Structures are given as structure tokens and as C-alpha cells.
Amino acid sequence: MPGRHQRLDHLLGVIVLFALLLGSSCATTPPKRQDNLCSIFAEQPKWFKAAAKSEKRWGVPIPVQMAFVQRESSFDSRARPPRTKLLGLVPWKRPSSAYGYAQATDGTWKRYQKATRSPFADRNDFADAVDFVGWYNSTSHKQLNIPLNDAERLYLAYHEGFGGYAKGSYRRKPEVQQYANLVAQRATKYAAQLQGCRKKFERKRRFFFF
Numbered sequence: 001m002p003g004r005h006q007r008l009d010h011l012l013g014v015i016v017l018f019a020l021l022l023g024s025s026c027a028t029t030p031p032k033r034q035d036n037l038c039s040i041f042a043e044q045p046k047w048f049k050a051a052a053k054s055e056k057r058w059g060v061p062i063p064v065q066m067a068f069v070q071r072e073s074s075f076d077s078r079a080r081p082p083r084t085k086l087l088g089l090v091p092w093k094r095p096s097s098a099y100g101y102a103q104a105t106d107g108t109w110k111r112y113q114k115a116t117r118s119p120f121a122d123r124n125d126f127a128d129a130v131d132f133v134g135w136y137n138s139t140s141h142k143q144l145n146i147p148l149n150d151a152e153r154l155y156l157a158y159h160e161g162f163g164g165y166a167k168g169s170y171r172r173k174p175e176v177q178q179y180a181n182l183v184a185q186r187a188t189k190y191a192a193q194l195q196g197c198r199k200k201f202e203r204k205r206r207f208f209f210f
Contacts, residue, residue: 028126030075037066037190038197040075048201050127058134059141063190064151065133068158071183072103077124079103101129112136133158140165152184 033039041048051062073079097106100123112132113121121128140146140157157165159176170176
């Protein structure tokens with residue numbers, strides 16, 4: 001007959017396993033067709049609601065927001081920068097604290113929480129992450145005079161920070177410039193696609209209150 005400690009260990013193991021299974025079941029699987037915004041919203045209709053709410057609050061177009069999230073995390077809620085390698089072999093530290101859909105760093109996320117009075121906002125919650133993207137780009141617009149539909153310049157400011165963008169740090173980084181150009185191309189593509197399906201998702205939103 002198992003002793004008390006054995007039973008407790010077994011119970012603890014069951015609880016841990018249940019927590020892991022629950023966590024994995026709650027994780028949202030990234031969309032299969034990330035090149036088509038209508039397909040993305042068809043898979044995740046609540047994402048349309050979140051992006052539309054952010055657009056209304058901050059003025060940043062839905063296609064721009066979604067192009068940012070795709071670039072940063074490929075819609076992976078738990079995305080992190082890959083670890084560096086010690087001596088080229090041993091997995092080591094991550095290059096930054098970026099995490100979640102929007103790849104927001106610890107410090108920038110805390111500033112967002114404080115500025116929006118959202119202490120419980122979570123980086124792996126899509127609605128919070130897309131609102132963060134809207135807030136950050138709205139701030140870039142106010143501080144750097146970048147148009148809210150200029151995805152390329154907004155992304156440069158997003159990647160380099162307000163100060164870095166103002167100093168032109170991206171000019172020495174052709175890879176970052178390439179990323180910004182790709183974001184702009186995707187935002188343009190998403191915008192064209194959204195024209196053909198936005199009304200459908202708006203009707204669903206009003207009908208189902210999702």
C-alpha cells in the first residue's frame with residue numbers, strides 16, 4: 001500500500017500534468033494561411049473584433065496592425081527571440097526580453113500598461129497585443145509625425161524605438177529596412193483583401209456580439 005508521501009507525489013504529478021494540458025489547450029494555433037487576412041479572420045473571428053477595436057481607439061488601420069503582428073511573431077502567442085549560443089554550441093541567453101504576439105519587451109510593455117492603465121494586459125493575449133501595436137504606432141505618429149498608414153516608417157520606429165528612429169539608426173541596418181519594406185508590402189496586400197471581406201466580419205460581429 002503506497003505511503004502518504006507517495007500519494008502526495010502522485011497527486012502533485014497529476015495536477016502538474018493537468019495544468020500543462022490545460023495550458024496547451026488554451027494556446028491559440030497560428031493561422032494556416034498567413035498571407036490572406038480574410039482567411040486569418042475566418043479562423044479567428046475574435047481577432048477581427050480586437051483589431052477593429054484597436055483601429056477605432058488609436059487610428060491605426062487593421063491591415064497595418066496585422067502586418068506588424070505577422071512580422072513579429074507569425075501569430076505565435078508565445079514567440080520569443082531564439083537563444084544565442086555560447087561558444088557556438090551551448091544554448092545561452094536570449095538577445096532581448098521580447099515576448100508574445102507583438103514581441104514587446106518587458107520595459108516597453110510596462111510603459112504601455114501604465115499609459116493605458118491596463119495593469120493586467122498580457123503579451124500572449126491577442127486583444128492586448130494588437131492594442132499595444134495600435135498604441136505604439138499612435139505614439140510614433142504623435143512624436144515622430146509618421147502617418148498612421150505608413151507601415152514602412154512605422155515599423156522602423158517600432159523596431160528601433162522612438163529615439164533610434166529619430167537618430168536614423170535604421171540607416172545603418174539594411175536588414176531592418178528590408179523587414180520594414182516587407183511589412184509595408186504585406187499591409188498593402190492585407191488592405192486589398194480586407195476590402196472584400198470586412199463587411200462580412202462586421203455583420204457577424206453585430207449579429208453574434210463576439
